[in-house]
Amino acid sequence: MTISAERPVDVVAGAPSLPVSKVSWTQRPGWVSQHLGTAVVMGFLGYVFGHWLGNYIASGYTYVQNTGQNNIADTLALAFMVLGWLLGIGALNYPLLKIVGREPAEEEIPIKHWSRFFRFSLDHKVVGLQYVVGVLLFMFTGGLLAMAVRAELLSPTFHLFSADTYIKIVSEHGTVMMMMATSIIVGPLGNYFVPLMIGARRMAFPRIEAFSFWIFTAGYMVIFAALPYGGFPTGWTGYAPLQTQAGPGMIGYLLGFAVIGTGMIASGFNIGVTIINYRAPGLTWNRIPVFVWSILATASLLTLATPVLFVGGFLGLLDKTVQTAFYVNEHGGSAYLWQNLFWFFGHPEVYIMALPGFGIAGELLPVFTRKPLFAYKVSAAGMMGVALLSFFVWQHHLFQSGINPDMRPLFMLTTELISIPTGFIYLVGLGTMYKAKIRFRLPMMFVMALFFNFLIGGVTGVFLSDVPVNVTVHGGFFVLAHFHYTIMGGLLFAFMAGLYYWLPKMTGRMMNEKIGKWHFWTMFIFFNLTFFPMFFIGLLGQPRRVFEYASNLQGLNDFASISAFLLGVSFIIFAFNLAWSMWINPVKAPANPWDSLGLEWQTASPVPHDNFERIPVIMTDPYRYGEPDAPAFADLGVAVGSNSHEA
Amino acid sequence: MSELTGSRISPEEREYELRAQIGSIWSGGRLFIGIYTFAIASLVFTYFYLRSTNSASLWRTPGETAPVAMGYAIWICTLLVAFLANYGRRRLRAGFAQDFVVAGWTATGVGLLGLFFQIYILTQVPFYPGANGYSSMFIGYSIFNIGTLVVMTYWIETTTVRAMRVRRELGGDKPELSKHEMAQLFRADVASMVYFQGFIAVAATLFLAMFYWM
Ligand code: HEM
Ligand SMILES: [Cu+2]
Numbered sequence: 001m002t003i004s005a006e007r008p009v010d011v012v013a014g015a016p017s018l019p020v021s022k023v024s025w026t027q028r029p030g031w032v033s034q035h036l037g038t039a040v041v042m043g044f045l046g047y048v049f050g051h052w053l054g055n056y057i058a059s060g061y062t063y064v065q066n067t068g069q070n071n072i073a074d075t076l077a078l079a080f081m082v083l084g085w086l087l088g089i090g091a092l093n094y095p096l097l098k099i100v101g102r103e104p105a106e107e108e109i110p111i112k113h114w115s116r117f118f119r120f121s122l123d124h125k126v127v128g129l130q131y132v133v134g135v136l137l138f139m140f141t142g143g144l145l146a147m148a149v150r151a152e153l154l155s156p157t158f159h160l161f162s163a164d165t166y167i168k169i170v171s172e173h174g175t176v177m178m179m180m181a182t183s184i185i186v187g188p189l190g191n192y193f194v195p196l197m198i199g200a201r202r203m204a205f206p207r208i209e210a211f212s213f214w215i216f217t218a219g220y221m222v223i224f225a226a227l228p229y230g231g232f233p234t235g236w237t238g239y240a241p242l243q244t245q246a247g248p249g250m251i252g253y254l255l256g257f258a259v260i261g262t263g264m265i266a267s268g269f270n271i272g273v274t275i276i277n278y279r280a281p282g283l284t285w286n287r288i289p290v291f292v293w294s295i296l297a298t299a300s301l302l303t304l305a306t307p308v309l310f311v312g313g314f315l316g317l318l319d320k321t322v323q324t325a326f327y328v329n330e331h332g333g334s335a336y337l338w339q340n341l342f343w344f345f346g347h348p349e350v351y352i353m354a355l356p357g358f359g360i361a362g363e364l365l366p367v368f369t370r371k372p373l374f375a376y377k378v379s380a381a382g383m384m385g386v387a388l389l390s391f392f393v394w395q396h397h398l399f400q401s402g403i404n405p406d407m408r409p410l411f412m413l414t415t416e417l418i419s420i421p422t423g424f425i426y427l428v429g430l431g432t433m434y435k436a437k438i439r440f441r442l443p444m445m446f447v448m449a450l451f452f453n454f455l456i457g458g459v460t461g462v463f464l465s466d467v468p469v470n471v472t473v474h475g476g477f478f479v480l481a482h483f484h485y486t487i488m489g490g491l492l493f494a495f496m497a498g499l500y501y502w503l504p505k506m507t508g509r510m511m512n513e514k515i516g517k518w519h520f521w522t523m524f525i526f527f528n529l530t531f532f533p534m535f536f537i538g539l540l541g542q543p544r545r546v547f548e549y550a551s552n553l554q555g556l557n558d559f560a561s562i563s564a565f566l567l568g569v570s571f572i573i574f575a576f577n578l579a580w581s582m583w584i585n586p587v588k589a590p591a592n593p594w595d596s597l598g599l600e601w602q603t604a605s606p607v608p609h610d611n612f613e614r615i616p617v618i619m620t621d622p623y624r625y626g627e628p629d630a631p632a633f634a635d636l637g638v639a640v641g642s643n644s645h646e647a
Numbered sequence: 648m649s650e651l652t653g654s655r656i657s658p659e660e661r662e663y664e665l666r667a668q669i670g671s672i673w674s675g676g677r678l679f680i681g682i683y684t685f686a687i688a689s690l691v692f693t694y695f696y697l698r699s700t701n702s703a704s705l706w707r708t709p710g711e712t713a714p715v716a717m718g719y720a721i722w723i724c725t726l727l728v729a730f731l732a733n734y735g736r737r738r739l740r741a742g743f744a745q746d747f748v749v750a751g752w753t754a755t756g757v758g759l760l761g762l763f764f765q766i767y768i769l770t771q772v773p774f775y776p777g778a779n780g781y782s783s784m785f786i787g788y789s790i791f792n793i794g795t796l797v798v799m800t801y802w803i804e805t806t807t808v809r810a811m812r813v814r815r816e817l818g819g820d821k822p823e824l825s826k827h828e829m830a831q832l833f834r835a836d837v838a839s840m841v842y843f844q845g846f847i848a849v850a851a852t853l854f855l856a857m858f859y860w861m
Contacts, residue, residue, distance in 0.1 A: 099801070101808030201664070204671035265682055273678060277670035281663065303678060304685050311689035315787055318776075324786050325777035326693065332705030332780035337696050341689060615660050 026090050029113040036118040039088035039214070043221070046084020050076035063323060072321045074248045078225055078255050082218040090120040091211045120214060122206035125607055127213050128192025129506060132499075134217055135187055138180035140571070141224075145173035147568050150561040156551045166547035168231030168249070175236040175253060176223055179260045181487055182349065183216060183267065185356035186302070189498045190271055190295045192506060196600035196607065197289050199280025199616040199634065205270040212267035219260035226252025235545050237342060240327035240335035244319060251320060258313040261306045264352075268302025271295060280634070282618035286380075289598065289622050290373060293380045294359025297387040298352055305348035305391070312341035339401060343394040351390045353487050355383055357494030358425045361447045364501055365432040367596045368444035372623040374431030378424050385421035393418055396465050400474045408467045415465035422458060426451070441594065442516045446497035449524045453489025457482060460535065478538025484531045496523070496574070504589030507582060508606055515577040522570035529563035597622060597633050612636065665828055669835045676839025680846050683795075687850050690788060694857055697780035707781035708774075713858055717768045721792070722855045724761030728754045728799055729841075729848035736841045739834070744810060744820040747837075751807030758800030765793050781858075788854055799847055802840050809833060 026034040054073025064070045086092055097103055116126055148169050152160045161169065191213075195203060203209050226232055232249040234242045238257075243250055275296045279288065315326040316338065325331030327338045358379075366373045373379065395403060395411040429451055438444060460482040463469050473479065496519075500511050533556045540556075542549045549557065581587070592601040599622075603612050614637030624630035698706050735750030769789055774782040813833050817824045824830055 098805045099808070101805075101812045103809075200667075204667070205675065269675065269678060269682070273671050273675045276674050277667045303682050307682050307686035308689045311686050311693075311791075314791065315693065318783075318787055318790065322786060322790075323775070323777045324783035325779070326697070326783050326787065328777065329702045330705075331777050331783075332697065332702055332707075333777075333783060334697060334700050334702050336700075337693060340696070341693070344689075614657075615663060 026093060027119070029115050034088065034090035034093075034120065035115060036089070038090075039085045042088030043081045043085035043218075046080035046082070046087075047077045049084075050078065050080030053080070069248060071248060071251060074229065074251050075255060075317060075321050078222050078251065081225075082215070082222065082259055085218045085221070086211070086214060089214050091207075091214050094207055120210050122210055123609065124191050124195055124203045124206065124209060125506070127209055128188050128190075130213050131183065131187035131191060131216075132506075134213065134220070135180050135184045135495075138176055138220060139184075140575070142173055142176040142180060143568060143571060145169050145176065147565065149173060150564040152547055153549070153557050154561050156549050156554055156557075159547065161547065163547050164233065165231075167233045167235075167545055168227075170545050171232050171235050171253075172223070172227060175256070176220075177487075178236050178349075178353075179219060179223060179256070181353040181491055182260065182264050182302070184491060184495050185360065185498060186267060186271065186295060186298055186352075187213070187216070189360070189495075189502060190298075190356065191267070193502060193600050194271055194275060194292055194295055195278065196603065196611055197292055197598060198275060198278060198283055199599055199612065199618060200274060200278035201610045201612060201615065202278070203270055204274040204277055208266050209270045212263045212270065215259060215263040215266065219256055219263060222252055222259050223256035224252075226250075226256065237346070238316070238338070239342075240316075240338045241329070243316060243338065244327055244335075251317065254313045254316040254320065258310050258317070261310040261313065264302045264306045265310070268299040268306070272299030272303060275299070280616050280618055282634075284618075286377065287618060287621045290362035290376065290379055291356075291359040293383050294355045294362070297383040298355045298359075300387050301348040301352050301355075301390065305345045305352070308341055309345035309349075312338060312345065315341075336398075336401065336403075339398055340394070343397045344391075346397065347394040348387075348390045350483075350486075351386055353491050354422075355386065357450060357491040358383065358429075360494040360498045360501075361429050361450055362425075362432075363598070364443050364447050364497060365429055366623040366625050367594050367598070368439045368441060368447075369432055369436035370439075370625045371432055371436050372625055373428065374434070375424075375428050376621070376623065379428040382421040382424035382428070386418060386425070389414065389418040389421065393465075396470075399467055399470045412465055412467050416462060419458065419462050419465075426454065426458070442511070442513060442520060443497045443501035443594070445517075445520050445524075446493050446500065449520070450490055450493040450497070453485050453493060453527070456532075457485030457489055460485065473538055475543055476538040477534045477542050477544060480544050481531050481534035481538060484534070489527060489531070493523075496520075501594065502600075503582075504593050505600060505605065505607075508589055509582055509586040510589045510593065512577055512581045512585075512587075515573060515580060519570055519573045519577055522566065522573060526563045526567035526570055530560050530567050533560045533563075597625065599634050602634065602636060665831065669831060672832065672835040672839055676842060679839070680843055683843075683846065683850075686791075690784075690791065691853070691857070693787070694784050697784060700780075702780070705779040707779055711774060711779075711781065713785045714768055714771045714773070715859060717764050717771065718855065718859060721761050721764045721768065721796075722851050724757050724764065725796070725799070725851040726848050727757045728761070728803060729844040731757065732803055732841045732844040736837050739810075739837065742820075742822060744814055748807055748810050751803055751810065755800055755804040755807060758796060758803060762793065762796045762800060765789060765796055785858060788858075792851075792854075795847060799844060802843065806833075806837055806840050809836070 025032065031037070051073050054070060054076040057076075058064050058070055058072040061072075064072075094103055116123070117130060121127060121130070148161075149166075152166050152169075159166075191203075191209060195201070226249040229249040229252055230247045232238070232243075232246050232253045234246060234250070234253070238250075238253055243254075275288070275292055315324070318324045319326050319328065319333075325333040327333050327335050329335055362373055362379055365371075393411060393415045395407060396415045399408055399411070429447075433448075438448075460478070464473065464479065464482055500516060504510050537553055537556050537560070540550075540553060542553055542557075589605070591605055594601075599616065599618075602616075616634040616636045618634050620631050620633055622633055624633075700706075731750045731754035735747040735754070738746035738750065769786070772782070772785065776782055776786040810833065813829050814820050817827055817829060825834075
């Protein structure tokens with residue numbers, strides 16, 4: 001109806017399905033409509049068209065004729081591929097129809113057909129499930145690249161890959177994983193559960209939400225297009241001048257980040273505005289679940305930090321295509337400019353990859369300890385504090401880059417400051433577990449592993465922020481181990497906790513506990529065995545992103561590599577569990593398998609199209625576990641689902 | 648959509664959702680300005696960073712300037728769009744919906760003109776893009792600003808056609824109708840749009856100063 005508030009307010013739960021003839025042709029079940037297939041076709045046509053256009057425009061340019069390499073054609077091909085993909089899936093129907101004032105004709109009608117998972121869907125629950133598949137795709141392909149990296153590092157002298165191929169594999173791995181990490185929790189679990197947890201029937205901007213998913217998938221294609229273009233040699237940080245010298249694969253990187261960045265902005269925008277405006281009556285700021293707080297803090301970083309990355313990538317693309325000189329020192333540009341733009345985004349990005357994990361931990365702990373969340377307000381304030389401070393620390397990535405040495409103490413101080421609110425969040429978790437009778441179910445085990453891993457990851461971060469230490473370990477495996485402990489050990493474990501916890505609500509099926517335990521223990525043990533030695537490898541001086549190393553480090557490297565392969569096996573166990581529990585041998589999930597007080601468990605299963613029959617009214621704060629006669633969290637107005645309010 | 652209007656939704660719920668929708672347009676509009684601020688701030692940072700670094704003494708060759716007249720023309724178009732949007736909104740508030748539509752179409756035309764200049768100027772620059780910092784910056788900003796002008800023009804155009812549609816569907820623009828849901832949502836959109844246009848006008852002035860006065 002409006003530029004923004006897109007679905008009509010008056011579609012209610014259980015709305016009668018309309019006769020097919022009333023559904024816009026773009027949404028009808030069947031081939032003649034818009035779906036993944038049309039997106040593929042249009043994406044391909046876009047690619048061909050863009051390539052032709054680029055050649056038409058630029059094949060006469062001197063630099064193209066001199067180098068035989070037409071970056072304009074390569075860039076336009078990928079850009080038009082993204083555009084075609086979005087057109088094909090239907091993401092642009094509504095914005096285009098608006099130009100002629102016809103937006104109401106495109107209102108979405110809820111279709112129940114399975115094909116909705118392959119379409120531009122305005123249902124946040126469908127988008128959430130689409131994101132689950134999307135991020136797993138990133139994770140498994142990125143993981144294969146990691147296996148290749150560890151295989152090469154089995155020997156200091158015998159090589160599987162050339163130095164050049166090796167760095168390109170490392171770069172692709174790092175970039176794909178970082179892109180995945182920006183969305184791994186906000187995308188699937190944030191989109192699915194935030195509306196349910198705040199008692200909303202819809203997202204504020206469902207079209208922008210769906211757009212964020214489909215452009216995320218387009219970003220996947222762009223970043224993988226970097227490989228057939230020859231790869232890029234810069235690592236995930238893309239530093240100039242290497243960036244400037246690199247071949248066309250760099251375009252995949254720069255455009256890929258711009259595309260993924262657009263999706264990050266879109267998803268943060270929608271989810272942040274929804275939290276601010278769509279909270280159910282009675283859900284005041286001191287009652288919203290801590291997971292929602294974490295997503296709000298993340299959304300503020302997604303929306304405000306990512307534009308800087310976007311501009312950084314945009315300027316890099318201009319350097320590559322129209323021959324500007326932003327990052328070229330010899331022509332009045334500066335390689336440091338990229339490093340500043342990148343890290344001004346990059347550090348907030350680090351918290352984009354941490355906060356949602358803490359949110360899940362805070363959300364699950366009370367359920368499995370049957371205790372209220374310890375110091376709720378401190379954790380909410382901690383998250384907002386971290387989000388704010390994260391804009392003021394980026395130079396700690398540049399300590400060794402030749403910045404003015406007088407700046408270093410300042411950024412050392414801010415970095416050490418940010419570990420204080422981070423520590424608060426950590427202590428909130430420990431306080432909740434203190435003296436609790438913990439129920440060791442799978443989600444809880446992943447949360448506890450997170451606390452173990454993040455202790456190591458966070459403390460080594462404080463070491464790194466110390467300039468004298470940084471001087472000795474920067475650019476080596478110590479840093480590598482640090483951020484794998486925080487991102488993989490923190491975020492990825494939290495994601496697994498969230499999946500085991502919430503998949504029963506999303507799919508109506510329980511994850512198998514026994515296979516899950518195998519998954520957990522293998523992942524926990526081999527994660528630590530893979531990355532803990534890397535601290536020592538780093539302290540002993542092995543640099544990152546290099547395929548050769550001192551021969552006395554072979555023992556440690558082989559240990560890490562073999563552990564890494566076994567870590568890979570644990571992901572296969574996970575994939576197997578997913579297939580087993582979801583399709584091969586599904587077991588119906590009870591309405592509230594963990595006896596949670598959370599609002600998301602109290603609406604019916606499967607969740608009705610509009611989430612709640614009546615808009616719920618929130619009566620109290622969310623974590624009143626262990627109080628025998630605590631009032632119900634919310635008044636749902638009608639009896640739905642089977643609620644076990646009593647803890 | 649009326650066939651989907653459930654009888655089960657209560658008037659209070661309807662009111663609640665309407666307020667949430669209006670609130671979303673309000674906060675979404677502000678947040679959009681926030682996003683744009685960070686993008687534009689990155690460009691401003693780039694300008695001053697390259698200017699103060701002056702690598703290889705190549706920030707700017709003495710006497711080198713981007714096309715002046717066309718630069719001013721683009722700037723004036725931007726200001727005009729912002730002014731017309733604001734003017735239209737004031738007239739709308741005073742009850743003259745027709746004036747809003749006229750102002751909207753005029754602004755759309757002006758926006759398209761600005762867009763034309765913004766593309767044309769790229770063919771007229773007297774320097775190679777990578778000649779120095781200033782030239783890179785000017786080319787980069789110009790290309791970025793094509794996007795900005797598209798957003799500006801798109802937003803004012805779509806609000807204008809929407810004004811016409813709302814008027815048609817409500818059957819006129821009598822003051823009583825202004826309480827209708829559709830009209831309320833429309834006004835929230837207009838307000839966000841006007842703030843955005845004003846914000847871009849300020850940013851355009853800043854860049855004008857950076858490229859031509861400093
Ligand atoms: C207590 C909190 C933390 C502190 C004090 C801290 C500090 C640092 C410092 C100083 C560096 C720069 C090391 C160098 O390159 O020389 C660094 C690197 C890094 N940190 Fe952290 N960190 C913390 C938490 C985190 C978290 C939560 C994450 C992610 C979830 C993270 C991800 C990263 C990444 C990705 C890098 C490496 C970037 C690269 O060079 O590729 N850190 N950290
Ligand atoms: Cu950092």
